[in-house]
Amino acid sequence: MARSTDPLRKRISRRAALIGPAKFLLGCAALIFVLSIFLQVRHIEVRGAEHYTQQEIIQAAAVEEGDNLFFINRFSAVSGILAKLPYVESVTVTTQLPGTVVIDITESRALAWVELEGQRWIVDRSCKVLTRGAEDTTSGLIRVEGLVPVNPSTGYELTAEGDGAAVTALAAMLDQIQRREMLSGVSYIDLTDPAAPVMDYLGRFTVVFGTEESFEFQFGKLVSAVSQLTGADRGTLDLSGAGEAVTFTPF
Structure with a gap:
């Protein structure tokens, strides 16, 4: 009797050996199917x-x-x-x-505009060109003087004639203006001399910057100096000196 049952046992063992992997593969397939539905963007x-x-x-x-x-x-x-x-x-x-x-x-926040051949180009604080502008769309933005754009193109950083110092200075100034929420108080920036940019502030001050200190530090000096002046004061604020020095010259 033992001999007659051996083939049957072997067949059962082989069948069990096949069923195990088949169940595993079916389980994997089911898991993949469920995950594919679960991971779909809905x-x-x-x-x-x-x-x-x-x-x-x-x-x-x-x-x-x-x-x-x-x-x-x-x-x-x-x-x-x-x-x-x-x-x-x-x-x-x-x-x-x-x-x-x-x-x-x-x-990006539109902050300033530059002009080339009668066409205005609006830039953000990193001097990325956002779009072309007209007189109505540039109202309230900062007019940039002393910088001649070269082939301005929407979506790309502004380039200008010269060694790039003017664009670098402009980006640093615009960054501070945005961070300090000063846009409404600035009407123009003059970069004729990138080493000594000039900016109008509050319609009462002509602000002269320099290269001795960072623009972040110089803007801090500007805010501090204005806070110590009266609402009737008008003049030039020279921030170009080293350290905390600020020279105020009344108009």
Whole structure:
């Protein structure tokens, strides 16, 4: 009897050996199927955008509902947005389970304009060209003098004649103006001499900067000096000296 049952036992053992891997493969397939549904993009959220619509940003990111959340190329999405939408200063793309993509936008702020052959070009604090402007769209922005743009193009950093010192100085000044919320008080910046930029402030002061200290430090001196003057004071504030020195010369 023992001999007659041996073949049966062998067949059962072989069948069990096949069933185990088959169950494992079926389980893996089921898991992959469930994950593929779980990881599908079902919602795209855009936050912080005012200049562009949600659809414009999603199209620039090249992310669609139905995409696999795991395989979304966040670097490519960020690069696409920055390349196609000049008013975007910075962007982050994050994913959240289940099935959500979040696009956080920080928009550039129009601060100043430069002119070339009668055409105005609007720039942000990093001197990125945002768009062409007209008289109505540049009203309230800072007029930049003494800087001649070279082939300005929307979405690209401004370039100018010379060694680039004027653009570097302008970017540093605009950054401080935005950080300190001083836009409404500045009507023009003159970069005829990039080593000694001149700026109108509050319609009462002609401010002269220098190269002895950083623009951050010099703007701090400016704010401090103005706070110590009266509302009737008008004149030139020379910030070009080293250290805390500020020279005020009444008009």
